[in-house]
Amino acid sequence: MLIWFLPVFLFLLMIGLPVVFGLLLAPGALLALEGQTRDLAVLYRNLYNGIDSFPLMALPFFMLAGEIMNRGGITIRLVEFSQAIMGHLRGGLAQVNILSSILFAGLSGSAVADTSALGSTLIPAMEKNGYTRRFAAAVTAASSVIGPIIPPSGIMIIYAYVMGESVAALFLAGIVPGILVGVGLMIMVRVTADRYDLPPAQRVVHENQTISPVEFWTSLILLRVTLGFLLFRIIGGTAGFFSDDAPASQAWINLALFVACCVTMHLLLVQYRGRVSHDFRLVCKKAVAPLLTPVIILGGILGGFMTPTEASAIAVAYALFVSVVVLRSMKVSDFSGVLARSALASSAVLLLVGAAVSFKTVVALSGAPQILAQFILSLSENPLVLLLLINLLLFIVGMFLDAGPAIIILGPILGPIFVDLGVHPVHFAIIMSVNLTVGLATPPMGLVLFVASSVSREKVETIAKAILPFLAVEVAVIFLITYVPAISMSVPYLTGFIACPPEVGFFDCISPPPPAN
Amino acid sequence: MPLLLGLLRPLEKLNDVLLAIGRALAIAALALMVFFILYQIFMRLFFDAPNWTEEAARFLMLWMTGLIGPLAYRQGGFVAIDMLERALSRVLSSLLSLLLLGCAMAVIWTCAQLGWENVNSFTARGNSASLRLPLDWFGGERIRFKNAWAFASLFVGFSLLVLVNLELILRQLVTLLGGQARLKPLAEAAPID
Numbered sequence: 001m002l003i004w005f006l007p008v009f010l011f012l013l014m015i016g017l018p019v020v021f022g023l024l025l026a027p028g029a030l031l032a033l034e035g036q037t038r039d040l041a042v043l044y045r046n047l048y049n050g051i052d053s054f055p056l057m058a059l060p061f062f063m064l065a066g067e068i069m070n071r072g073g074i075t076i077r078l079v080e081f082s083q084a085i086m087g088h089l090r091g092g093l094a095q096v097n098i099l100s101s102i103l104f105a106g107l108s109g110s111a112v113a114d115t116s117a118l119g120s121t122l123i124p125a126m127e128k129n130g131y132t133r134r135f136a137a138a139v140t141a142a143s144s145v146i147g148p149i150i151p152p153s154g155i156m157i158i159y160a161y162v163m164g165e166s167v168a169a170l171f172l173a174g175i176v177p178g179i180l181v182g183v184g185l186m187i188m189v190r191v192t193a194d195r196y197d198l199p200p201a202q203r204v205v206h207e208n209q210t211i212s213p214v215e216f217w218t219s220l221i222l223l224r225v226t227l228g229f230l231l232f233r234i235i236g237g238t239a240g241f242f243s244d245d246a247p248a249s250q251a252w253i254n255l256a257l258f259v260a261c262c263v264t265m266h267l268l269l270v271q272y273r274g275r276v277s278h279d280f281r282l283v284c285k286k287a288v289a290p291l292l293t294p295v296i297i298l299g300g301i302l303g304g305f306m307t308p309t310e311a312s313a314i315a316v317a318y319a320l321f322v323s324v325v326v327l328r329s330m331k332v333s334d335f336s337g338v339l340a341r342s343a344l345a346s347s348a349v350l351l352l353v354g355a356a357v358s359f360k361t362v363v364a365l366s367g368a369p370q371i372l373a374q375f376i377l378s379l380s381e382n383p384l385v386l387l388l389l390i391n392l393l394l395f396i397v398g399m400f401l402d403a404g405p406a407i408i409i410l411g412p413i414l415g416p417i418f419v420d421l422g423v424h425p426v427h428f429a430i431i432m433s434v435n436l437t438v439g440l441a442t443p444p445m446g447l448v449l450f451v452a453s454s455v456s457r458e459k460v461e462t463i464a465k466a467i468l469p470f471l472a473v474e475v476a477v478i479f480l481i482t483y484v485p486a487i488s489m490s491v492p493y494l495t496g497f498i499a500c501p502p503e504v505g506f507f508d509c510i511s512p513p514p515p516a517n
Numbered sequence: 518m519p520l521l522l523g524l525l526r527p528l529e530k531l532n533d534v535l536l537a538i539g540r541a542l543a544i545a546a547l548a549l550m551v552f553f554i555l556y557q558i559f560m561r562l563f564f565d566a567p568n569w570t571e572e573a574a575r576f577l578m579l580w581m582t583g584l585i586g587p588l589a590y591r592q593g594g595f596v597a598i599d600m601l602e603r604a605l606s607r608v609l610s611s612l613l614s615l616l617l618l619g620c621a622m623a624v625i626w627t628c629a630q631l632g633w634e635n636v637n638s639f640t641a642r643g644n645s646a647s648l649r650l651p652l653d654w655f656g657g658e659r660i661r662f663k664n665a666w667a668f669a670s671l672f673v674g675f676s677l678l679v680l681v682n683l684e685l686i687l688r689q690l691v692t693l694l695g696g697q698a699r700l701k702p703l704a705e706a707a708p709i710d
Contacts, residue, residue: 016602017617018595021624028627044631048671051582052575057554060547060578306558313554339544340585347543347586348594350578351674405596445600 005030006368006413009359019405020348023355027362043358050357051350054309056161060346061312062152065293066108067338068319073329074290075117078103079125081287084280091189091198093126094139098189101143102182103287105150106294109157111403111440111448114144119455130199133458134466141452141463142470143185145437148403150178152297152312155403155437158349159429162356163411166426167308168301169497173430173488177481181434184473192469209282215326219288224269226295228262235261289322302495349404356408363412373417383421387482390414391435395475398439402447406436426498430488434481438474441467518694525687529701532684535677536588543585546577553577569647576648576667583674591681592703611693618686625678632672641665 009026013019024043031039082099089095097118104114119140126136148155151171160167189198211219235257273281296318300311323330330338363369380386397406411432418428440448443464453460481487492498557570589595602610602617635641641664648662688700 012620013598014601015613015617016597016599017620018590018597020595021621024628025620025624028624040627041631041634044628044635047628048579048635048668051671052579052667054571054575057550057574057578060581061551061554064547064551305562310554310558313551314558316551317555335548336544339547340540343540343543343547343581343585344589344592344594347582347584348589348596350582351586352596354582400598400600402596445598 003366003368003371005362005366013401019401019409020352020355023352023359023409027359027366031362043362046358046361047354050354053161055167055307056157056350056353058152058157058167058309058312059154059349060342061309061316062109062154062157063346064339064342065152065312065315065319066110066113067342068316068323068330069107069290069293070113070117071323071330071334071338073323073327074107075100075104075121077286077290079118079121080283081291084283089190091193093122093129093131094135094189094198095186097122097126097136097139098143098182098185101140101146102150102179103291105147105178106152106297107290109148109152109154111144111147111437112451114147115140115448115451116455118144119452123456132196133456134462135196137452137456137458137463138466138470139185139189140455141441141446141448142467142474143182144448144452145441145474146178146181148437149174149181149434151175151294152315153433154349155407155433156429157308158353158404159407159411159433162353162360162408163415163425163429165429166497169426169492170429170433171298171301171308172492172495172497173426174433175491176487177430177434177477180480180487181474181477184477185470188469188473209279209286211282211286212328215286215289218326219285222292223285223288224262224266226292227265227269228258231261231265232258289326293318293322352405352408356412359409360412369413369416372413373420376417383418383423384483386418386421387423387431390418391431391478391482394432394435395439395442395478398436399442400445401439403433403436403440406439407432424485424489424498426492427485427488431478431482435478438471438478441474442471518691518696521687521691521694522696522699525684525691528680528684528687532591532680535680536591539584539677540588543581546581546584550574550577550581569649572645572647576645576662576670579667579670583670583672583677586674587677587681590678591684608693611689614689615686615693618682618689622679622682622686625675625682629672629675629679632668632675636665636668636672638668641668 005026008030009022012022012026017025024047028040028043031037031043078100079096082096082103083093086095086099087093100118100122101114104118108114108117119137123133123136123140126139127133147153151174153171153174156170156174157167159165160170192198293315297311297315300306300314301308306314320330324332376386376389379389394406394410397410401409411429414432415425415428419425423431440446443449443460446464449460449463449467452458452463456463489498553570553574557567560567560570597617602613605613643664645662645664645667650660650662691697691700
């Protein structure tokens with residue numbers, strides 16, 4: 001009887017019941033019909049315990065950090081920086097749009113935030129420079145799906161939590177695929193530039209840039225310290241400033257080496273300074289503070305200083321520092337609005353995650369994965385064919401459902417099946433995340449399309465048509481990621497978050513090991 | 518219709534007030550969460566890691582969810598596939614919405630009941646591992662947090678959801694009877710800057 005919960009759930013979802021309630025109603029109603037009302041209490045406990053989690057707290061924190069960063073000042077800096085770097089390429093502003101999305105992805109974990117922030121700045125700018133509005137909106141929508149692929153990423157936090165994976169490993173695995181999507185889109189813009197008759201490009205550096213003394217000094221110091229630290233690690237210095245077991249003399253040597261690295265970097269930068277214009281230099285300098293956010297987040301997690309949740313709290317503190325002290329783009333009176341929006345959005349997601357945890361226990365009890373696994377295996381035994389089929393399924397689901405709910409529903413059902421087939425859990429997580437995120441920009445129910453439409457005041461259908469070439473690129477990238485695991489797995493492996501070296505194959509150290517066939 | 522509106526208006530007022538309070542408390546909870554975790558990192562790097570910050574932040578997150586989740590529901594923040602609803606004619610769509618709200622009510626009501634049982638359960642009488650009310654600062658005695666205090670968060674959340682869902686049902690009934698023009702838009706009923 002319990003096996004019916006899945007069809008019942010799908011039916012409830014189709015007729016429009018909010019996903020949270022569907023996740024609870026389908027198993028709950030069947031349990032009640034069977035007279036197992038005591039188990040309802042177990043469902044409720046799981047819902048509660050699902051929300052009561054420390055790793056999950058990264059979600060509201062990253063949302064909050066993104067909200068603070070969005071408060072003006074930062075978007076325009078990233079756009080001007082991208083213009084100075086890439087504006088002279090063919091399809092200039094379109095390329096700028098994509099690069100800005102990649103950069104923005106390191107600050108926010110949501111495609112919607114990306115679309116609305118970049119769209120409101122870039123779509124009018126592109127129109128003024130001779131691009132059609134629908135093309136501008138399509139590029140914005142297509143490139144903003146990079147947001148949740150490059151860390152930090154809301155859906156990856158959710159997936160990691162529900163499936164018991166490491167958030168850090170998923171974050172790292174997303175970096176290369178995200179950049180790949182961006183590069184793919186850039187190539188597409190270049191290829192179609194003549195067909196669309198895109199306006200000629202020029203390197204745009206806005207003149208008469210000014211910078212406040214606080215921002216000047218903050219950026220100056222932050223840049224040197226970061227680059228210095230990078231050099232310090234490259235030449236083999238250990239970050240043992242704080243460790244108790246190292247002798248004090250070693251710490252002093254390290255510190256001296258670190259300072260020397262910073263000074264070297266400073267000298268190099270001063271060298272470089274003479275070769276570029278004053279305005280170009282200021283544009284770059286003004287991008288330093290926002291662009292250091294991903295460095296701090298990833299650096300903190302990778303360096304082992306902090307958990308992803310703590311890194312997200314640091315991101316909030318840094319975002320506050322940048323927007324209140326450095327950029328002065330946020331006033332104290334803005335705080336309550338920003339906090340309320342993050343709390344509102346994350347409460348809905350947290351309830352959803354709690355419901356998914358309770359749903360997951362029923363999934364396991366019902367035996368549905370076994371039956372589904374048998375069905376899936378009856379289609380084909382070849383993992384490559386099955387991955388193709390699953391990509392099609394995910395793509396269709398992504399057309400109708402947001403990435404978060406979709407990943408919560410499908411993860412517990414599909415994940416174990418594919419891990420049994422020998423697909424590494426992290427690899428599978430990336431396939432799901434990228435595929436469902438691209439689904440945000442596919443018609444008919446793409447959230448990002450709706451946002452792009454409301455920002456640009458262009459009809460959804462028109463944007464949906466203009467976005468097709470870019471979607472083709474994204475689908476191609478999905479297949480690339482699916483069939484070349486090294487794309488997503490190399491970074492987590494190189495940083496020690498996945499144990500298996502590429503020669504052995506990433507599949508061989510999953511526990512329990514996949515069946516030999 | 519006058520009866521429905523007569524029921525709806527006071528409920529709307531009540532929800533406005535309750536959800537505004539919930540929103541304010543949730544904002545405070547989120548701000549405190551960030552503060553506690555930052556404090557934890559600071560203390561761990563330079564002194565000894567405090568043992569209570571993590572649990573306190575989780576406690577606050579539960580309450581944040583319970584207190585502001587209902588407002589998210591009221592504003593349509595719970596994801597659903599509404600294609601069918603939009604494809605149907607006005608009356609049919611209204612009937613379907615009522616059916617869905619009924620389903621939602623079944624879930625919410627059951628959860629509220631289970632939540633109440635949970636608050637009064639045996640485990641709820643247990644003490645928190647690390648959380649204390651520091652009444653010794655004011656010359657009193659330290660009181661350990663009861664588990665029930667955390668359990669209450671979702672009970673309160675589902676109770677508020679019952680009220681919100683009731684409001685939504687009444688609104689949908691009014692719409693079904695053709696009185697859509699006399700409804701306050703929900704955005705106005707609950708402002709978020």
